[in-house]
Amino acid sequence: MKALILVAEGVEDLEFFYPYYRLLEAGWKVDVAGPKGRSVAGKHGYEIEPDLSLADVKADGYDLLILPGGKAPETVRLDERALAATRAMMAAGKPVAAICHGVQVLISSGVLQGRKATCWKGVRDDLKAAGAEYLNEEVVVDGNLITSRRPDDLPAFCREIFKALGT
């Protein structure tokens, strides 16, 4: 089983590392895609070495997409390949999990119309404007779409991700 995580400078460290380590603990292969050819630093200073460039990202071969928050999504959402991969994962009905500002990538991908979701409260109006129904809950599961609000929702977020994967 293989997961893809999209990052950029300023990613929320725990929102990256908790799901990343959690998947490795469960024996998954995880690809981290980020800005071409360089490491990124999280908001709290942890260094992350991406495996591939956002510009080379494709949905093929992945069983799960994770979109962590922090400042990264405002960069990731500008990358057309990242948005295309997000749309492809959603169209295939594969699990797509976004936490905090991670929903900004979903908003720009245009995949939220009529979906139930949650996010960091500071961007909830943008979530609603994108056609989603906003719920203030630690985790919202709507079909293949799993969303949470902030770092301390991570236990519930990952519990629902693993449920969605049937593991």
Next chain:
Amino acid sequence: MKALILVAEGVEDLEFFYPYYRLLEAGWKVDVAGPKGRSVAGKHGYEIEPDLSLADVKADGYDLLILPGGKAPETVRLDERALAATRAMMAAGKPVAAICHGVQVLISSGVLQGRKATCWKGVRDDLKAAGAEYLNEEVVVDGNLITSRRPDDLPAFCREIFKALGT
């Protein structure tokens, strides 16, 4: 099931939060013990609100003890109640898991004679001086004692913790 985690100022953030969230995800109750009556900041700036004071810590009622690393263990190891609780968990054969500098608490508790273990390389000579056999491996399991070296060992560390718990 209930776990105890011992922290202080400068704890390594991921080494606290990964096991903490991981246990919450699995439905555990987790008590965090730290300096009396105040929050602590991790090395990377995350705030942690302890549930109880190190000075009030007892081993009774806990199924697992976790000792994260960073700068915290040099404070925790000065607290006699924390050392007594560590010795009681070891004497009861309950799982005790230390990562990175977390072994400094085990060293001061005097529980390492003849045990196989690992730790952050900067304190491996102290581990050996305390009577342990040092192994440079991502995780070392010796009976109820589970040890790892650094943050990127966390997936293996938690995999072995959950194995030891039989879950």
